[in-house]
Amino acid sequence: MSRYEPSQSEAKWQAAWDAAHIFEARRDPAKPKYYVLEMFPYPSGRIHMGHVRNYTMGDVVARYKMSCGFSVLHPMGWDAFGMPAENAAMERGGHPKDWTYGNIADMRGQMKPLGLSIDWSREFATCDPEYYGQQQAMFLDMLDAGLVYRKNAVVNWDPVDMTVLANEQVIDGKGWRSGAQVERKELTQWFFRISDYAGELLDALDRLRDWPEKVRLMQANWIGKSRGLQFAFSTVDAPEGFDRLEVYTTRPDTLMGASFAAISPDHPLARHLERHNPKIADFVAECRRIGTTEEALEKAEKRGMDTGIRVRHPMDEAWELPVYIANFILMDYGTGAIFGCPAHDARDHEFATKYGLPIEPVFAPLEGDYPAGEYVPLKSEAVRYVRGFAGDEVQTGEDAVAAAIAFCEANGIGHGVTNYRLRDWGLSRQRYWGCPIPVVHCATCGVVPEKKENLPVRLPDDVTFDQPGNPLDRHPTWRDCTCPKCGGAARRETDTMDTFVDSSWYYARFTSPHAATPTDAAEADYWMNVDQYIGGIEHAILHLLYSRFFARAMHKTGHLPAKAIEPFDALFTQGMVTHEIYMTRDSQGRPVYHLPEDVENGVLKATGETVEIIPSAKMSKSKKNVVDPMNIIRDFGADTARWFVMSDSPPERDVEWTAAGAEAANKFLARVWRIANDIAEGAGGDAAADLALRKAAHKAIDEITKSIDGFAFNKAVAKIYELANTLSKSAASNEARRETMRVMAQLMGPMVPHLAEDVWALMGGHGFVVQAPWPKADPALLVDDTVVLPIQINGKRRSELTVPKDMPATEVEKLALADETVIKVLAGQPPKKLIVVPGRIINVVI
RNA sequence: GCGGGCGUGGCGAAAUGGUAGACGCAUGGGACUUAAACUCCCUCGGGCGCAAGCCCAUGCCGGUUCGAGUCCGGCCGCCCGCACCA
Numbered sequence: 001m002s003r004y005e006p007s008q009s010e011a012k013w014q015a016a017w018d019a020a021h022i023f024e025a026r027r028d029p030a031k032p033k034y035y036v037l038e039m040f041p042y043p044s045g046r047i048h049m050g051h052v053r054n055y056t057m058g059d060v061v062a063r064y065k066m067s068c069g070f071s072v073l074h075p076m077g078w079d080a081f082g083m084p085a086e087n088a089a090m091e092r093g094g095h096p097k098d099w100t101y102g103n104i105a106d107m108r109g110q111m112k113p114l115g116l117s118i119d120w121s122r123e124f125a126t127c128d129p130e131y132y133g134q135q136q137a138m139f140l141d142m143l144d145a146g147l148v149y150r151k152n153a154v155v156n157w158d159p160v161d162m163t164v165l166a167n168e169q170v171i172d173g174k175g176w177r178s179g180a181q182v183e184r185k186e187l188t189q190w191f192f193r194i195s196d197y198a199g200e201l202l203d204a205l206d207r208l209r210d211w212p213e214k215v216r217l218m219q220a221n222w223i224g225k226s227r228g229l230q231f232a233f234s235t236v237d238a239p240e241g242f243d244r245l246e247v248y249t250t251r252p253d254t255l256m257g258a259s260f261a262a263i264s265p266d267h268p269l270a271r272h273l274e275r276h277n278p279k280i281a282d283f284v285a286e287c288r289r290i291g292t293t294e295e296a297l298e299k300a301e302k303r304g305m306d307t308g309i310r311v312r313h314p315m316d317e318a319w320e321l322p323v324y325i326a327n328f329i330l331m332d333y334g335t336g337a338i339f340g341c342p343a344h345d346a347r348d349h350e351f352a353t354k355y356g357l358p359i360e361p362v363f364a365p366l367e368g369d370y371p372a373g374e375y376v377p378l379k380s381e382a383v384r385y386v387r388g389f390a391g392d393e394v395q396t397g398e399d400a401v402a403a404a405i406a407f408c409e410a411n412g413i414g415h416g417v418t419n420y421r422l423r424d425w426g427l428s429r430q431r432y433w434g435c436p437i438p439v440v441h442c443a444t445c446g447v448v449p450e451k452k453e454n455l456p457v458r459l460p461d462d463v464t465f466d467q468p469g470n471p472l473d474r475h476p477t478w479r480d481c482t483c484p485k486c487g488g489a490a491r492r493e494t495d496t497m498d499t500f501v502d503s504s505w506y507y508a509r510f511t512s513p514h515a516a517t518p519t520d521a522a523e524a525d526y527w528m529n530v531d532q533y534i535g536g537i538e539h540a541i542l543h544l545l546y547s548r549f550f551a552r553a554m555h556k557t558g559h560l561p562a563k564a565i566e567p568f569d570a571l572f573t574q575g576m577v578t579h580e581i582y583m584t585r586d587s588q589g590r591p592v593y594h595l596p597e598d599v600e601n602g603v604l605k606a607t608g609e610t611v612e613i614i615p616s617a618k619m620s621k622s623k624k625n626v627v628d629p630m631n632i633i634r635d636f637g638a639d640t641a642r643w644f645v646m647s648d649s650p651p652e653r654d655v656e657w658t659a660a661g662a663e664a665a666n667k668f669l670a671r672v673w674r675i676a677n678d679i680a681e682g683a684g685g686d687a688a689a690d691l692a693l694r695k696a697a698h699k700a701i702d703e704i705t706k707s708i709d710g711f712a713f714n715k716a717v718a719k720i721y722e723l724a725n726t727l728s729k730s731a732a733s734n735e736a737r738r739e740t741m742r743v744m745a746q747l748m749g750p751m752v753p754h755l756a757e758d759v760w761a762l763m764g765g766h767g768f769v770v771q772a773p774w775p776k777a778d779p780a781l782l783v784d785d786t787v788v789l790p791i792q793i794n795g796k797r798r799s800e801l802t803v804p805k806d807m808p809a810t811e812v813e814k815l816a817l818a819d820e821t822v823i824k825v826l827a828g829q830p831p832k833k834l835i836v837v838p839g840r841i842i843n844v845v846i
Numbered sequence: 847g848c849g850g851g852c853g854u855g856g857c858g859a860a861a862u863g864g865u866a867g868a869c870g871c872a873u874g875g876g877a878c879u880u881a882a883a884c885u886c887c888c889u890c891g892g893g894c895g896c897a898a899g900c901c902c903a904u905g906c907c908g909g910u911u912c913g914a915g916u917c918c919g920g921c922c923g924c925c926c927g928c929a930c931c932a
Contacts, residue, residue: 334931
């Protein structure tokens, strides 16, 4: 008998699949289509276990659907623009392009041995001019359609990377990649009008039924819809042109509790005042140093400065409120100005306490005492209004807000406004390694779009990274060009696009990766939408929200059909691959981390020193708790790696990689191999055991099919173990065992495709197992003639009864009452109640 | 603070309201072997008992139900997301 040698057979099958072109997606009108997509990787140069898990999940789905008769599209590409390439060029020299394409070649070389059913003929990288040129064409169409515009904006400036960051890319006041403290800077930036779609992007979430509830909720919170009142205070002693101050509030019902007004340091009034008042200028400058992020503002102490200006309360001309500049007011939200009601808002309370401002309650709890500090009940909670002006005395906050808006509108005090937290998407980046924004700046014509026939605007190759900032900006010739409109001398836009733009439409490009237009209508119409999208939860907000917007923008500009405005029908977010961390300490007590391969039985292989074991965490290079998939493939084969990441943990949960688990996975595959060889050698057989084995096989078909359909791959794996155990113990005829083994090869095929092909061929299967029709469970074999019914007494299992499966309940009752244990317990008394759930259980109540 | 999720053996985990712990790992025992590796078989939540069996057990407390890991209410703990959004 030959040994299980994955290194040889895996390469052999991969070559055979390639030669037969079976994974090349074809538009086939005779078949239903299925588009399965995993979030494409950034080409860092090495694949990691997270990739293996992600792509194996997609591969399981793709191969399963292929067997089920679908025409499957399962593509792969590279999210190839971005700063790491420039950082590498800065640190090590060389060119981002060489670095990136080198990494892509390396990673492709590591992915191919996994045996994924990918249509590699569709592969592209977002840094290919053929791709980003089409992206530029769409940018021009979107510019034309009014979906892109330029404005001056206060932006997050990363002083290390010398680039602008989106608010979403600022974490803890620091750049998400560089970690540098973010500063405020004003620049002219390009923006997508995603906020125009805020309402629609929010409403459409309800229709994404096959998305995780969690992701939809996160997006809804991010979009942040609120209903409130916008109105104007008239001002007293304000500079010319500022006789009104527009404010927005979500709690107009607390208007009678107002004790001050406050404006953002970026509010036009604050900007005016800082020019004339050095103290205000100092204060505003200090506020700006905090940064633009909400989180930074949150963490800062509430501070303000009285401007000396006052506003008149809209309900009472004589009632005047002071106007402060306050560091916690965001210019981007509402009007950048508020009124403060310290009795019912924690921030306002802190502020009022600090500056000695009045705190007047507007409402009180229905029961109990008025709490110390601010009183902020849920809006859905009913309270008693003591200083209300609209609606009932006792009402919920929600009702009070609605009544207050209606009252104010009727009395000419402002109007109801729906606001969103979502802001427009700033896409300009002052970087080299990105898609150039295809416009030129002409002294006479202003901003002029490049002509489409001049696309792509290619990145120049002759650049250096010996100084920070954008090499395009200091390029001697690239930025000089002629104006497409007047033909005069002009300058190219040197900003490039946020890499989230690249990943916002790659799924659409995969439907026609070589087309001369961004998409091909017939192809997009056939393949869209993505039936199953798989990726990490870390993209729950940005990437997915941007993609949803972009699909709408592509539809508006004629690049996607209407049905594709929600591009991902189903979304699955997989968990991480984790590993224990092994640590020792150096002579100064500083932690030293060790790779799992250097540790055995809790000690360092090299020195015998005992390591401290820190519970599992996401694999990360800094903690050295990483396992290189290439080593696993070398030692055990790709099927073992694939089998391991599919077993044990539910796919949405984290899975812990253990060496023991990997070995166990490998042992099992070798065992399947042995069982198959055993059968091939003609061993065994008594036909009397055939039916039992066939029943087990068909139950497995039924359960595994359901498990794969429901993304419960760990359960499918468990069922395969069960079937293997049954098969290896079965005394059935060789023919029946051969048939069962063929079924098992098919059921295992999505997870361990190479072994499955080997077994399939060995068992006399025709063609590739991946192309064989998925087995169908015979309903007749799923039911047993007899069932074992547990007998409970008062809900506790005490005995059991074996009866024909369709025995009437009355018969079962008789048998139950004749049961020895039941007779003993009843001791001659009749039961209080006898419950028979046919085919399930019997419960005797005494 | 708000929103969401999750708490089951030594571990990863199963369980349409119906026999809690499938399946795997680890553990212990055995077979094979000169010995080991490989492989195969058995054991494997806790307690009492010679045994048949009984009791306890799904974070804690209550409730609904013939029957609750599952449903409801209240706690405790952990994880994730959002976070002065006016």
